[in-house]
Amino acid sequence: MEFMPVERVRRRIPDATVVRLPIYLRILVEQADEKVEWISSEGLAELAGVNAAKVRKDLSYLGSYGTRGVGYEVAFLVYQIRRELGLTHDWPVVIVGAGNLGQALAGYGGFGERGFPVAGVVDIEPAKVGSVIGGVRVRHIEDLAQIVHSRRVHIGVVATPPGAAQDAADRLVSAGVTSILNFAPVVLVVPRGISVRKVDLAVELQILSYYEQRRAGVGLHAVTSNDAGRGASA
Amino acid sequence: MEFMPVERVRRRIPDATVVRLPIYLRILVEQADEKVEWISSEGLAELAGVNAAKVRKDLSYLGSYGTRGVGYEVAFLVYQIRRELGLTHDWPVVIVGAGNLGQALAGYGGFGERGFPVAGVVDIEPAKVGSVIGGVRVRHIEDLAQIVHSRRVHIGVVATPPGAAQDAADRLVSAGVTSILNFAPVVLVVPRGISVRKVDLAVELQILSYYEQRRAGVGLHAVTSNDAGRGASA
């Protein structure tokens, strides 16, 4: 029992749903490209590899945007999901670490297209500074704060070797970044309120190894899933 | 109520735990390198950015390998986790797609070191065939089955453009691969029993965008997490 805030804090969307919304969004955009104007929860569920009831519940957190007996209007849903995810404007990102991975990330055009233009790439190694990757010149890490401020960067990507990752994160945070995508196999320690997500290739492979290894034991077991249900069938 | 199988099927480890075990493992190996011989659930929890009770419960699925009043023997835990994850031997992987990402993955030495040597890289583009990346010569995708069989590959990595991903997955499956790590922003459809995990950079950024955008609204809210609790504090 508690006082109701004067202005509703905005309905919180469950974490599990937040993870799936970008997937729905991608599918819906593809459908829109193919001139599909309406889609049912069943149809979307099929394409996303999840249960239809889950799709409906997920979408219901955005509001009641479906039409009974018909389905959801694709373009409208795209708009609503974009709005909810904060994708109505670009989010420039800064990449720390111009090694193998940092270069691949900067060179991979998909970021910009999807609303996350690379505002800068920095490295601590003077030898790496100056080279151009993906149309962006690598700058020294000392310039990080300047880049973050001038380009209004909120999201940083850590693509350094493990030993340098915490330092990179610290620098990002003190430069004013509030969200970090971490590719280094390290648990970052950050102040409360900073969002961190990590992508660890070795961890993913080890998880696969577990299920692979179990397969050898007894034939039971279905399908692995990261966070959103990924698909079986055939 | 059910008959007990004659031979215990091997206690199933909850998915959430399977995701954390590789993280504990990495930390424990680091500790071992630093000559730390014993660690408490509290200590490990601190380093992994999770709750101590969670660590104990997770480890209890492996068996009762701790010593009350003392903690866990690092080397022994490393051994047990490796065994449970099936990391007692190498798992060669084959990478489909020799583009930007495929090259970065093949070139990144971390795979081999962690028990996932690159058994081969294939591409459908004849122009890419023949070049050498990360010490491995790129071969044509027609050779996929041959590589999978001769090198006993169970795990495939899809690093193709979105449009080619499903085809890559189909070829991997029919070549005999039973686990797939998918980097393409596509929901793969695979037969039952095939494990798939996906890594989608755009999705990760969009999730960060959501929390970033909420931050603008009201100051509440803690920290994002993929699947294992990632850390706050400072």
Place this chain on the structure above:
DNA sequence: ATGCACTCGTGCATACATTCACAAAGCGGG
């Protein structure tokens, strides 16, 4: 030998997520 400090292992309560199942609502045909 006894007691004290410490840490594991786990039952239980709570929180979160998924799925089912069905009433309510919209659409189109006659």
Place this chain on the structure above:
DNA sequence: CCCGCTTTGTGAATGTATGCACGAGTGCAT
């Protein structure tokens, strides 16, 4: 205008995961 078909939105049931709290071992000091 009404009926039957379709599909949403959501309560309730089930399943999974988290975290607390505490009993039960273990080691060390006296």
